[in-house]
Amino acid sequence: MKYTDLNRLGGIGANSSLVEIGQFKYLVDAGLHPKEVGNEALPALEFAKDLDFIILTHCHLDHLGSLPIVARRFPGVPIYTSQPNKTLAPRMLRNSVNVMKRQRKELGIAEYPLFTYSDIDRLRNQLRPLRFERPETIHKNGDEIEITLYPSGHVAGAASILVDHADASTFFTGDILFDDLTTLSGASIPNMEVDIVVTETTRGRTDRPASQQRAAEWERLLNSVYKTVENGGTCVLPVFALGRMQELLAVLHKERKQGRLPRVPIFCGGLGMDIVDYFDQISRETGLIRFRKKIIKELNVQPARLPQRPGKDKVAPGIYVLSSGMMVEHTPSYQVAASILGSEKNSIYFLGYCDPDTPGGKLKACEKGDEFLFEPYDYMAEIKAEILSFDLSGHADRDEIVNLVERMNPYHVILTHGDADARTWFTETLAKFESFKIVNPEPQQTFLI
Ligand SMILES: [Zn+2]
Numbered sequence: 377m378k379y380t381d382l383n384r385l386g387g388i389g390a391n392s393s394l395v396e397i398g399q400f401k402y403l404v405d406a407g408l409h410p411k412e413v414g415n416e417a418l419p420a421l422e423f424a425k426d427l428d429f430i431i432l433t434h435c436h437l438d439h440l441g442s443l444p445i446v447a448r449r450f451p452g453v454p455i456y457t458s459q460p461n462k463t464l465a466p467r468m469l470r471n472s473v474n475v476m477k478r479q480r481k482e483l484g485i486a487e488y489p490l491f492t493y494s495d496i497d498r499l500r501n502q503l504r505p506l507r508f509e510r511p512e513t514i515h516k517n518g519d520e521i522e523i524t525l526y527p528s529g530h531v532a533g534a535a536s537i538l539v540d541h542a543d544a545s546t547f548f549t550g551d552i553l554f555d556d557l558t559t560l561s562g563a564s565i566p567n568m569e570v571d572i573v574v575t576e577t578t579r580g581r582t583d584r585p586a587s588q589q590r591a592a593e594w595e596r597l598l599n600s601v602y603k604t605v606e607n608g609g610t611c612v613l614p615v616f617a618l619g620r621m622q623e624l625l626a627v628l629h630k631e632r633k634q635g636r637l638p639r640v641p642i643f644c645g646g647l648g649m650d651i652v653d654y655f656d657q658i659s660r661e662t663g664l665i666r667f668r669k670k671i672i673k674e675l676n677v678q679p680a681r682l683p684q685r686p687g688k689d690k691v692a693p694g695i696y697v698l699s700s701g702m703m704v705e706h707t708p709s710y711q712v713a714a715s716i717l718g719s720e721k722n723s724i725y726f727l728g729y730c731d732p733d734t735p736g737g738k739l740k741a742c743e744k745g746d747e748f749l750f751e752p753y754d755y756m757a758e759i760k761a762e763i764l765s766f767d768l769s770g771h772a773d774r775d776e777i778v779n780l781v782e783r784m785n786p787y788h789v790i791l792t793h794g795d796a797d798a799r800t801w802f803t804e805t806l807a808k809f810e811s812f813k814i815v816n817p818e819p820q821q822t823f824l825i
């Protein structure tokens with residue numbers, strides 16, 4: 377088998393793996409780097425030639441974001457994915473087009489949008505939904521290969537992938553979470569041995585087991601939210617539109633039923649509110665997630681009225697569940713944050729990782745009393761609101777991944793989707809299993825396995 381990591385900058389970025397085995401050439405995921413702009417954000421797609429099929433693990437943009445470009449280059453080539461992803465992918469991508477069109481104007485990025493609504497339409501016709509745990513066999517020139525999807529937790533529709541070929545069986549973890557969430561069950565991977573495991577390494581540098589702390593972190597978060605609003609303040613919760621916003625609303629709904637949630641207004645905004653409709657549909661059609669739209673009604677969620685002049689206009693007090701999770705410029709979470717940061721009654725609570733270069737990451741690194749610049753509005757705020765971070769990661773803890781690899785007993789382990797220090801931890805830890813050969817692939821270098 378030949379394996380090439382197309383994520384040019386390494387780390388967690390434009391995830392994409394190219395595999396050649398027997399008669400087949402296939403791609404797993406085609407993401408977009410969240411921090412880079414323009415063509416710099418793309419994986420090294422020039423390596424992808426004569427593809428026979430593509431597999432999409434899930435709809436976060438670091439896995440999905442450049443798929444329309446691949447689909448345009450390989451019209452008619454099937455893209456295998458889960459049923460929820462077939463519903464979610466076009467919606468996520470249309471939002472990307474809108475963001476890129478805006479950035480073209482605002483930042484003058486000439487190559488934006490990198491793809492159009494027509495490309496998304498074409499891609500939609502190439503999507504071939506597979507049921508979990510139902511193998512699909514593909515034949516070519518007397519050779520055959522079998523693809524099986526397994527639920528990988530993490531987010532609605534997310535899949536781990538088993539690709540079985542006579543030369544080698546390969547298991548791709550994709551982004552994986554074993555813990556159950558309120559809206560989604562954890563990964564369900566059968567006991568099996570394989571030849572090659574391609575694993576995510578996101579939490580490799582994080583010592584703390586996420587699973588043990590999850591319930592306590594939720595408790596700490598909810599208590600902090602209640603404290604803010606009971607004191608008459610406003611609480612902003614920047615969340616990812618896909619998965620995290622719906623999970624948070626489901627948790628708040630449970631809390632309301634148990635009489636714990638104070639009777640204050642809840643406001644939502646951004647792409648996440650659209651995704652609510654899609655989650656309701658997926659929940660009804662597939663039963664693969666637990667989410668109903670009536671939650672919105674029962675919580676009396678109102679669309680957030682965003683300040684016209686962020687930083688100057690006041691916003692109505694309450695709980696704001698807003699995308700983006702990293703408080704990227706011009707998003708609802710960024711706009712409302714500008715209006716509430718200057719009062720000690722208010723708070724901003726981050727539920728997960730923020731890249732240090734994003735406004736969310738920069739704000740997290742600040743202290744109370746520091747000044748924080750909202751550049752697009754040329755507005756400098758003194759940080760008086762309470763800023764806290766909660767570790768509610770959507771990724772498996774590193775020891776869980778090591779256990780999974782050990783159970784699968786492969787000849788080769790290929791590391792992906794993690795920063796350099798995270799991969800170092802996995803390389804060192806997995807080295808104790810002398811039967812495994814560990815590959816930490818240099819981007820754009822082809823490994824023969
Ligand atoms: Zn993901």
Ligand SMILES: [Zn+2]
Nearest residue numbers: 436438439551
């Ligand atoms: Zn990812």
